[in-house]
Amino acid sequence: MSLIVSNLTKKYDEKIVVDNLSFEMKKPGVYALLGTNGAGKTTAIRMMLDMLSRDGGEVLWNNQPLDTATCNVGYLAEERGLYPKYSLMDQLIYFARLRDVPTAEAKKRISAWAERLEVTEYLYPTYSDGSLFTPAGKRAGFSFGSKRRKVIPPKKADQLSKGNQQKIQFMTALISDPELIILDEPLSGLDPINTDLFRTIIRDEIAKGKYLIMSSHQMATVEEFCTDLTILDRSKVVLQGNLNEIKKSYGRVNLTLKVEQDISKYINTAAVDLVAEKEFEYQLKVSGEEQANKLLAMLIANQISIITFDLREPSLHEIFVKVVGESNEAK
Amino acid sequence: MKLNKNDFTGTGKVYSFTLTQYAKSKANLIAMAIMMLLVLVSVPLLIFFKGSPAANLKTTNLEKVYVLNETQYPLLLEQAAQQNSLLADVVFVYADFPAENYAAHLNANDAFLHLYKANNSYVIDAYPSKTSALSDGEISQASSVISFLFNEARFRGMGATEEQFAVVISGYSSNVASVDDYLNPNQALGMDARFLIQYVYAILVMMLCMTSSIYIIRTIIEEKSSKLVELLMISIKPLAMITGKILAVMTYVFCMIIGLGACFLISFWVTGFFADVSIIREMLISLGLTSALLNISWFTLVIILVSLLLGYMTFSLISGITGTSCSSMEDVNSASQLTTMIVMSGYMISIIAVAFENTTVTLITSLFPIVAIFCAPVAYVCGNITFTILVLSWLLQALTVAFLAWFCAKIYRDLLMHKGSRVQFKELLSMAKTSELSAKGGK
Numbered sequence: 031m032s033l034i035v036s037n038l039t040k041k042y043d044e045k046i047v048v049d050n051l052s053f054e055m056k057k058p059g060v061y062a063l064l065g066t067n068g069a070g071k072t073t074a075i076r077m078m079l080d081m082l083s084r085d086g087g088e089v090l091w092n093n094q095p096l097d098t099a100t101c102n103v104g105y106l107a108e109e110r111g112l113y114p115k116y117s118l119m120d121q122l123i124y125f126a127r128l129r130d131v132p133t134a135e136a137k138k139r140i141s142a143w144a145e146r147l148e149v150t151e152y153l154y155p156t157y158s159d160g161s162l163f164t165p166a167g168k169r170a171g172f173s174f175g176s177k178r179r180k181v182i183p184p185k186k187a188d189q190l191s192k193g194n195q196q197k198i199q200f201m202t203a204l205i206s207d208p209e210l211i212i213l214d215e216p217l218s219g220l221d222p223i224n225t226d227l228f229r230t231i232i233r234d235e236i237a238k239g240k241y242l243i244m245s246s247h248q249m250a251t252v253e254e255f256c257t258d259l260t261i262l263d264r265s266k267v268v269l270q271g272n273l274n275e276i277k278k279s280y281g282r283v284n285l286t287l288k289v290e291q292d293i294s295k296y297i298n299t300a301a302v303d304l305v306a307e308k309e310f311e312y313q314l315k316v317s318g319e320e321q322a323n324k325l326l327a328m329l330i331a332n333q334i335s336i337i338t339f340d341l342r343e344p345s346l347h348e349i350f351v352k353v354v355g356e357s358n359e360a361k
Numbered sequence: 362m363k364l365n366k367n368d369f370t371g372t373g374k375v376y377s378f379t380l381t382q383y384a385k386s387k388a389n390l391i392a393m394a395i396m397m398l399l400v401l402v403s404v405p406l407l408i409f410f411k412g413s414p415a416a417n418l419k420t421t422n423l424e425k426v427y428v429l430n431e432t433q434y435p436l437l438l439e440q441a442a443q444q445n446s447l448l449a450d451v452v453f454v455y456a457d458f459p460a461e462n463y464a465a466h467l468n469a470n471d472a473f474l475h476l477y478k479a480n481n482s483y484v485i486d487a488y489p490s491k492t493s494a495l496s497d498g499e500i501s502q503a504s505s506v507i508s509f510l511f512n513e514a515r516f517r518g519m520g521a522t523e524e525q526f527a528v529v530i531s532g533y534s535s536n537v538a539s540v541d542d543y544l545n546p547n548q549a550l551g552m553d554a555r556f557l558i559q560y561v562y563a564i565l566v567m568m569l570c571m572t573s574s575i576y577i578i579r580t581i582i583e584e585k586s587s588k589l590v591e592l593l594m595i596s597i598k599p600l601a602m603i604t605g606k607i608l609a610v611m612t613y614v615f616c617m618i619i620g621l622g623a624c625f626l627i628s629f630w631v632t633g634f635f636a637d638v639s640i641i642r643e644m645l646i647s648l649g650l651t652s653a654l655l656n657i658s659w660f661t662l663v664i665i666l667v668s669l670l671l672g673y674m675t676f677s678l679i680s681g682i683t684g685t686s687c688s689s690m691e692d693v694n695s696a697s698q699l700t701t702m703i704v705m706s707g708y709m710i711s712i713i714a715v716a717f718e719n720t721t722v723t724l725i726t727s728l729f730p731i732v733a734i735f736c737a738p739v740a741y742v743c744g745n746i747t748f749t750i751l752v753l754s755w756l757l758q759a760l761t762v763a764f765l766a767w768f769c770a771k772i773y774r775d776l777l778m779h780k781g782s783r784v785q786f787k788e789l790l791s792m793a794k795t796s797e798l799s800a801k802g803g804k
Contacts, residue, residue, distance in 0.1 A: 081594045081778055098596060099367060105595045111588030116382055124378045128371055128596035202592060 031092055032056045033210065033241060039086035040073055048074045049265045051087070053258070058239040060232075060255040062246070062273075064346075065262035066354055071245045072108050074262070075212055078243075079105060091210065102129065104208030108215050108245075110199045112187035118198055119153050119184065122205060129206030139205055147197040147227065152185045193224050200228065204235070211235060212243045217251055229254070249347040259346075261353055268357045269349070277343040284345070285314040285322050288338035293329060300325040316341070368770065371597035375605025376612075379580065383613045393617060400624040404632045408640060421447050421499045424470040427456035427463065428507060431477040434514035436507070444506045451503065464491055472500050474507050483511065559715045559739045562665075566735050567708045569614060569669060570676040574700040576610045577677050578684035578693055586689050590777045599773040600766075603685075607677045614673075664738055664751070671758040672734035676700055678765035685776040686784035695783060703731060711735035720745075727754050730761040768793060 038051040048070040055061050065071045076082040078089045078096060089096040096103075113121055119140065126136035144150045155163035158180040187195060196219060203211065216232070217225050232255060235242065246252050252259070253273070261269040269276065285302070287293070288311045297304055302325055303315040316322045322341050329336060344352075383389055430436055441453035456473065458466050463473040467490035475486040487504045489495050509530075516526045581603075584590060593602060632638050683696045714726040714736060723745045726736040737754040740746040746754075772792045776784065784792070 076591070076778065079591075079595050081591060081774065083775060098598070099370075103595050105592065107588070107591040109588040109591065111592070113382075113583070113587055113589065115386075117385075120378070120382070120385075124374070125592065125596065127374050127378075128593070199592075 031058075031209065031241065032090075033061075033096070033243075034090040034093075035078060035087070036090075037087035038074055038077055038084060038089070040070070040077055040082065041085045046265050048077065048262075049267075051260070051262070051267060053260050053270065055241055055243075055258070058236070058241055059257045060236060060242040060244055060252075062244050062252045062256035062259035063262070064245070064247075064249075064252065064259060064350060066264070068264075069262040070265045071262060072214060075214060075243070075245065079103065079212070096210075101210055102206055102208045104203040104206060104211040106200060106203040106211075106213045106216055110196060112195060112198060112202075114188035115186055117184065118187060118190075121187070122153070122198070122201060125202045126205045129208075131206050136205065139207075140201070143201045143204065146231070147201060149194055149197050149201075152190060152194060152198075155184055156182050158182060192219055193221060196220060197224070200231070204231075208240070210241045210243070214245045215247065216244065217246065217248055225251075249345065249350060253346040261350060263354050263357045266357075269353045273346065276349060277346075280344045280349060281318050282322075282341045282343050283316055283318065284342045284348075285312075285316050285325075286338060286340040286342070287312040287314060287325075287336070289329070290335045290337065293334060296325065296328050296332065296334070300328060311338070368598045368600040369604060370601060372601045372605045372608070375597065375602055376609045379606050379609035380612055383576075383609065389613075393620070396617070396621060397624045400621050401628045403625065404628040404638060404641070405636070408632060408636045408638060421451070421502070422470050422495055423448065423451050423472060423499050423503060424468070425452045425454065425472075426503045426507075427454060427458075427466065427471065427473045429456040429458075429460055429463075429473070429475045429477075431475070432483060432511070434511065434518050436476075436510045436514055438510070441506050441510060444509055445502055447502060448506060453503075453506075463488055467491075467493075469494055472503055474504060476507065476511060485511070555739070555743045555745075556712075556715050558743060559711055559736070562739050563708045563711045563735045565618075566669065566672055567704055569618065569673060570704045570734075571701060572617075573610050573614045573673060573677055574680035574704070575693075575697055576614065577606060577680040578687075578696045578700075580606050580610065581681065581684035582687050582690055582693055582696065585685070585687070585777065594774075594777065599777055600770050602777075603681045603769060603773060607674070607681060610677065611670075611673055661742060664741060667755060668734065668738040671755060671762065674762045675731070675734060675758065675765065676704060678762065678769055679703065682765075682769055682772070682776070682789070685773060686779070686789065688780050688783075692783055707731050707735045711739075715739075724750065727751070728757060730758050733758055 033055040035054070036052045038048055039046065040048040051070075051074050053061065063071050063074065073082065077084050077087075080097065091097075091101040094100045112118070122140050123133055123136050126139065127133060131139070140153065141150075144153050150162065151160070157163055163181050187198070190198070200216070203213070213232070217228055220228060229251065232242070232244075236255065242255070244252060244256065256273055258272050259270070259276075260267055290310060292310065293312065294304075294307075297312065297314065300321065302321060304312065305315050306313040314325075316325070319341065326336075326339060426441075428436065428438060438453045438455065442449050442451055456463070456466070460473075460475050463475075467473055467488075469490055469492045471490055472493075472495065473488045475484075475488070477484055477486075485504055485507055487500045489500055512530065513526060516529060521529070584593070629638055629641070680697070680700050683699050687693070687696045710726060710732045714722050714732075717723075723736070723740050726732045727740045727746050727750055728737075733754045737746070737751055741748065741751045772789055775792050776789075
């Protein structure tokens with residue numbers, strides 16, 4: 031399986047909003063589509079999924095135009111929504127049926143996903159004591175003289191919190207067990223516990239050999255999952271390639287140093303840039319390994335106790351800021 | 362842009378989901394229940410307020426009728442009870458008291474009739490007692506009998522024989538007809554009947570189209586404002602989405618109309634056990650509408666159904682486009698304005714056109730697509746156009762539907778993705794043009 035996006039272009043009147051975007055996914059994994067606000071990421075995704083007409087380019091899945099007929103796609107849109115007044119279960123079954131999942135199978139999958147995403151109580155009727163309603167339970171719970179337990183119907187979408195709505199939307203994206211999953215800002219608005227839950231699920235989908243395209247402003251999350259990426263700025267591609275290779279090309283320039291005393295004078299002597307300092311933990315920017323080694327030698331020679339010496343490549347966040355900054359300067 | 366089978370894949374799923382949700386909606390169920398209840402009580406209420414027609418009284422509580430005859434013609438009151446079988450047990454006697462004292466002599470089931478000459482004509486005034494439980498129909502029957510006896514007395518007074526009297530009192534009717542009506546006496550209905558049929562049918566079409574449009578517009582805007590469109594568009598084509606919805610609304614609205622019709626029939630049938638419902642039939646007959654004139658058959662019903670379907674499709678596609686051009690629920694009113702305006706125009710033209718009674722006007726209104734929805738079936742049923750013209754009218758309407766569907770297919774995807782203020786007609790045309798270009802080049 032492979033995904034080929036070539037020369038995708040979109041114009042509104044004379045304004046180009048996506049300019050010749052091309053990339054390939056030849057193996058399963060995560061491809062990151064990054065960019066500033068209004069760079070054209072969502073428009074590119076919508077064009078890929080045939081929601082918007084294109085002014086140029088094509089998208090191939092297994093060498094065939096990407097279509098609902100040729101590819102089972104799961105999509106978590108940036109603008110998320112559910113029918114506010116309809117039953118959540120009806121909606122999930124509807125979305126599953128639209129993706130040709132039989133109703134019985136859909137119900138099984140919904141049950142499994144509901145348990146995993148901890149939303150069972152919102153999808154199924156419950157008793158007033160919080161336990162799940164079952165017809166057998168209703169019969170068993172009834173006896174003369176005993177107080178009958180009240181059955182509470184499941185909630186509607188507009189009665190759920192934003193995070194729980196997002197979980198239901200995530201279910202709609204994955205209910206058809208898609209081959210290609212496109213996630214537009216999947217973790218925005220989630221609390222840390224649910225963020226971890228979503229991250230685990232994304233990791234599992236990668237392990238299952240799925241193709242994922244992720245667009246996000248949370249660089250740490252993207253960095254955790256993606257192998258390849260494209261950075262867009264004002265409709266144009268400003269950086270593209272394999273994340274590891276991109277990082278290598280920048281060299282190991284981030285130095286974290288933790289010591290037991292003030293080393294400011296040695297930092298100045300070695301002409302190293304100080305980024306931040308907190309209780310003798312220094313974040314430094316070096317020109318390369320040679321400069322870092324020079325500073326290390328100086329500290330050892332002066333009998334400074336070193337707790338941490340960590341020399342790393344720049345983070346995706348730093349690369350993004352640098353690349354976009356350079357692009358803006360060039361303009 | 363070419364349409365293919367894939368464009369409609371998933372229509373059935375959208376249809377069943379939309380219809381199920383309509384059926385589950387509490388608001389819809391309550392509205393439907395209220396409407397059905399109103400229709401169910403309509404016949405009993407009509408009978409109650411309108412009362413039984415005099416001609417259809419089966420029994421009477423009238424016991425005694427006092428007649429004060431102040432004319433020179435003596436009445437044969439002993440024959441009065443024989444004139445009307447309903448009044449066979451009623452006693453007719455001459456009043457031996459003046460008119461102003463009548464109330465003191467009447468029991469609850471008695472009536473007083475005062476026959477006198479005023480200027481150059483004769484008058485019969487009928488009065489019930491102050492505590493009367495008699496209906497106007499019962500007193501009217503007694504008054505008719507005295508009127509008959511008075512006429513007989515007058516002719517007898519002039520020396521007319523029984524035979525001559527029979528000839529004089531035999532009824533007659535008058536008809537005003539055009540030359541066309543005279544040459545083709547069985548072809549067309551009278552003006553009043555035609556106007557009534559046109560009026561009733563136009564209201565039916567107007568209700569169907571306006572109710573459907575509001576449902577369609579609401580469903581589409583609800584989906585757009587819920588930000589669900591993108592999620593749906595990865596599973597089905599836009600055309601399948603709109604077609605499924607239109608069909609679901611059509612089923613719902615047609616079921617509603619059939620349900621209300623069934624409720625009326627049930628109400629009519631059940632009321633028949635307790636009261637005389639012939640008043641409704643008589644009301645129609647008095648307006649010139651009889652089943653023989655209307656020639657209602659299965660064929661007529663098929664004609665009406667096909668016409669309603671074409672009308673529904675036309676207005677639902679217009680509603681689909683206007684609904685999709687909006688982004689929020691606040692735009693529902695402005696979106697439904699256009700459809701309402703077109704429906705109202707069609708309705709008004711159809712009503713005015715009937716008044717013209719002109720063959721050319723009938724032909725034009727039967728063929729012009731939007732107006733034809735209201736006019737063509739009525740013109741055919743009333744015998745104003747031939748079946749060939751009706752079929753031609755259907756073809757033109759079908760072409761309009763096809764054109765709207767084609768236009769919808771071109772712009773619907775872009776319209777669904779449109780956000781912000783309502784798209785104007787000029788922008789719709791521009792979208793269609795852009796869609797054509799991208800179909801040729803980009804995709």
